[in-house]
Amino acid sequence: MAKGERREPSHTLIARDLGIAIVTGQHPPGSVIPGELDIAAARGVSRSVVREGLRMLSAKGLVESRPKSGTRVRERAQWNLLDPDLLAWMFEGEPPATFVRSLFQLRMIVEPAAAEMAALLRTDDQLARMDAALAGMVLHGLDTPEGQAADQAFHNTILEATDNELLVSLSGSIGAAVRWTTIFKFRDRRRPRDSMPQHRRLYDAIASRDAPTARDATIVLLQQAHEDTQRLLQG
Structure with a gap:
């Protein structure tokens, strides 16, 4: 990280990484993303931090969480495609x-x-x-x-x-x-x-x-x- 550059909060980084994976097709619509415990263990953060990151993605229309069925990627028609973060994530890869x-x-x-x-x-x-x-x-x-x-x-x-x-x-x-x-x-x-x-x-x-x-x-x-x-x- 460059000197003077502010590090994003952990939940924001989780939302960004998962968001990029979703909009670039690594987690296609209808698929179930890794569970909260798995993400928390992989990232070395608490489950509440992961939950906050998932809430950010839910607010942008990318995912929905249901009891016993996990967090599923929503259909593209449900995504808030004009969200500035989502636009940024699209261009992290090669947008269609x-x-x-x-x-x-x-x-x-x-x-x-x-x-x-x-x-x-x-x-x-x-x-x-x-x-x-x-x-x-x-x-x-x-x-x-x-x-x-x-x-x-x-x-x-x-x-x-x-x-x-x-x-x-x-x-x-x-x-x-x-x-x-x-x-x-x-x-x-x-x-x-x-x-x-x-x-x-x-x-x-x-x-x-x-x-x-x-x-x-x-x-x-x-x-x-x-x-x-x-x-x-x-x-």
């Missing part, structure tokens, strides 16, 4: 192309319209935060945690600028999608295309309150990100 396509379809439905609204409704403070996020992306690069955090902040501020609480509530999911697709693209030795020109075009459109151009810039940005992600999945 169908899932990636669905994720970008969702973003294509939400984000161009949000950019249009942001161009018309944004405040000077929100615009300043978008500008600062762009500067952070350039300074650190999108292949670093700092640059990825700045990228998330940029997109989250656009959602915030819509002044629509339901759109803002999607910021955790959209932000996770932005972060993990970016991380995934940079795993390969082949560098993805530079997305900064499109980010800058989007910012300039919002700054000038040009809603149609903000929408168009977002569409091009998402198309480029989807194509780069697909290219990596196809090898």
Whole structure:
């Protein structure tokens, strides 16, 4: 563990490891995962810690526990696929192309319209935060945690600028999608295309309150990100 890095609580680590195993298919829907006592013994923790980890997975729709039948993985249709943790776990492995396509379809439905609204409704403070996020992306690069955090902040501020609480509530999911697709693209030795020109075009459109151009810039940005992600999945 790197200096200064905070270690996650044991129950969170258990939920993460089991969650990754579930969403990547190691524990398929309908299967029974190891029992609480077995997990506790293997991890060197108490049974209550394991239970807390399983409760986290249950809250995300991944598992259900029944007396005498153990903890079973629920059908995929029951999973909370927009949960930020679950999105992160998906990208720990190689997510199915169908899932990636669905994720970008969702973003294509939400984000161009949000950019249009942001161009018309944004405040000077929100615009300043978008500008600062762009500067952070350039300074650190999108292949670093700092640059990825700045990228998330940029997109989250656009959602915030819509002044629509339901759109803002999607910021955790959209932000996770932005972060993990970016991380995934940079795993390969082949560098993805530079997305900064499109980010800058989007910012300039919002700054000038040009809603149609903000929408168009977002569409091009998402198309480029989807194509780069697909290219990596196809090898």
